Amino acid sequence: EGALDPLVGSAAQRVVLSDQVAAAKWGTDSPIEDPEREQQVLDGVAADAAELGLDPEEAKRVFRDQIEASKLVQRGLHAYWTAHPDQQPTERPDLGEIRPELDRLGDEILLALRDTDELRDGPSCPGDLLGAYAHTASGLGVLHQAGLGRAIPSICS
Ligand SMILES: C=C(O[C@@H]1C=C(C(=O)O)C=C[C@H]1O)C(=O)O
Numbered sequence: 001e002g003a004l005d006p007l008v009g010s011a012a013q014r015v016v017l018s019d020q021v022a023a024a025k026w027g028t029d030s031p032i033e034d035p036e037r038e039q040q041v042l043d044g045v046a047a048d049a050a051e052l053g054l055d056p057e058e059a060k061r062v063f064r065d066q067i068e069a070s071k072l073v074q075r076g077l078h079a080y081w082t083a084h085p086d087q088q089p090t091e092r093p094d095l096g097e098i099r100p101e102l103d104r105l106g107d108e109i110l111l112a113l114r115d116t117d118e119l120r121d122g123p124s125c126p127g128d129l130l131g132a133y134a135h136t137a138s139g140l141g142v143l144h145q146a147g148l149g150r151a152i153p154s155i156c157s
Pocket residue numbers: 021032033034035037038041066067068070071099102
């Protein structure tokens with residue numbers, strides 16, 4: 001296992017959990033993009049990053065990408081369900097129960113950022129990142145592969 005595999009693995013779990021977010025919002029008035037919630041996520045990240053000794057701006061950059069990745073997956077699924085009504089979800093998960101899971105994965109991502117702080121600054125980072133992406137994405141479907149690709153560009157600093 002490469003040094004960036006845990007970080008990329010947690011990012012992949014967050015991408016996959018976006019399916020539940022998409023299902024929670026499907027057929028409701030809740031928009032895919034919720035700027036107020038995004039700001040709460042980023043404020044929390046900045047505070048936790050500072051406590052962990054990470055650069056809060058760098059951590060926020062990484063999480064802006066996690067958020068864009070989640071919206072990419074949600075938009076992809078909503079478009080797919082519009083085009084294929086027989087594939088629409090039949091149950092609606094509760095967003096209030098999914099967001100704490102997103103927060104838990106966010107904590108994992110922050111700890112993994114802390115654990116890889118020096119490596120992410122070094123010359124091996126892009127190669128390690130590509131390796132971690134390849135290992136992790138091989139188990140995912142194409143939409144989640146695209147989401148994970150959107151989640152990782154800020155990881156090397
Ligand atoms: C995941 C959600 O959808 C979007 C993505 C967010 C995220 O990735 O944290 C936050 C708010 C929304 O713009 C959500 O509403 O919780």
